[in-house]
Amino acid sequence: MDLDLAQVRAFVLAAEELHFGHAAEELSISQQALSKRIARLESTLGRRLLDRGGRGVRLTEAGQRFLGPARQALTAADLAVAAVLDTHRPLRIDVWGHLYAPMRTLARVATGEPQLELGHGRDLPSVIAALLHGDIDAAFGRVHAPLPAGLTHRLVRLEPVDAILSVEHPLANAPTIRPAQLRDSVLWIPGALHRLDFLHRFAESFGIHERAEGANLGLDHFLADLAADTRRFSLLPADVPLPPRPAIRSVPLIGPTPLYAWSLLWRGNGGHPPPDALVSAFVAAAEHNRWLEYDPTRDWLPERNSVDAGVSATSRGAQPAGPTSQSRAQVKDQAGHRRA
Template identity: 45%
Template sequence: MELDLGQVRAFVTAAEELHFGRAAERLHVSQQALSKRVGKLEDSLSARLFDRSTQKVELTQVGERFLPYAIDALAAADAALASLKETRQTVRVDVLDERLAPMQLVRHALRRVEDLPIEVSMRHGLPNALPALHSGEADAAFGRVHSLAPREIAELEHQLVLLEPLALLVSRDHPLAAADSVALTSLRDVPLWAPIGGAVAEWAGYLEEFARSWALRVDFSGPSLSLDHLVDDVAARPDVATLVGGRMQLPPTSRATVVYLTDPTPVYPWSLAWLKGRRHPLLATLLDAFTEGFTWPRDVWLAEADRTGLTA
């Protein structure tokens, strides 16, 4: 008898969750497909692995005995596949958008590491990159990890690589355009506009939490079509300011400019995340390049959820 690893993975995931719906979500398959895989495994073993009712799912005694061996079998299979990868195999990283800070980190890595075999993709947010991490289309992705659901975070390994200062984007005709910086407490007197309709969910959530924490009145109305569209809109409106990552690259012909926030400086946490058990051989090299010179800046504001596991 030969074991089907897809069926074994379905069993292990269902055993970890003890809930077929959640297990199906983790594997990105339908609940029906998951049940079918487990059923086929039970048929091949001639043994029932789960006791299922409308109220709960439990392992049978056979299931409990089989589980540790099934976990070991999957670990051995994953290790065997990893051993086939060459250390110079292309590493595929999702960066969200070419104008954002992660792309700058990738460019820095390319300058620091000679002949680095890297490919980038832009899937518009870490939640959108998760299916690619599961399917193997991407090896790692940038994003705000603690914006994800707990079960999604549990599937990942991740490392903070950058705390990006938040800044005001204003027209060059805006009253604050000539300022070197603006105190965060002064923002209560500044008309703020940050369209989040269709924006990257983790960024929209960060802005809403930031506004609540500092009792800011922010107009979140309007569609977020693209960064270039936002810059053009702000450049044409000297009556409002918007919030952006301070390292966002502006078009060279833009009539907008960036003014940094201080006392404290709000920061956006960029982490690199990858699927547990699928650490690409070049990941350590990338992380070294991304975090070169990284220090925890002083006097910053960071959302409480994003401080999880960190020490200042």
């Protein structure tokens, strides 16, 4: 059976908007024309894909099954057209996890790459949607959920995480902190905890039951709220540059050291242009800077099993260097090295 891609596109937009008027406006056609396209598609498939009733538009069971593969079909078609008509446009890449400053890592790899067009995604779900829709070609951030079919990610950096706390916090003057020592503290969360997977899993793993949530209004606001409460703490990657603020301390975590896993994410069926050069640049940077050092006896990762496999897959002839005798304080002063 041959599918009409115009009909498939009409269905996908209606399924995403759950509103025929909005979907028709997106396609610059009438609502009647949109309805006819979807009706012809349903006739071809012999299945109803959308229920239209007084309670709005809803996906049927068949529609739910069809939606994912339909998106992939449209992406493949768009890539085929782009490969012929638009061979010189930049690679469009989004980043997410903005409080953890993903641009500082990307900038070390992408410098000298004039064919990059950078954007900012809100979070992983929004970036996944942009990839599936073909709005972007690749993305960079922490992958923490099963990915939809058609997407691929590659682990490129494991970054030690420090505890950030007020100078009046009882542990502020400690040279290092063990995560278990934070059980009597309050985890400060810049957003809803269920949306911040790394902090959520850290709290669950180390028995930190007191949490305080607030809006993510940027790093300065985040640090000011920490300084205002002597029991609060949060986590930031060790080499995130902090503005001068005498009321804040950054203390290395050990026993175990939490690691934040950064990945490059893209469509597995290829992009335009393909991200091969960017992947190669990340692999080279990971080897040179020892970004993939990982010892399960001393490090903590919420996604340990997938990262175990990812380190092996990502290294490919460039295995991470072994442990060194440096202190965590030395590591923070040497930007090229991952950890002690």
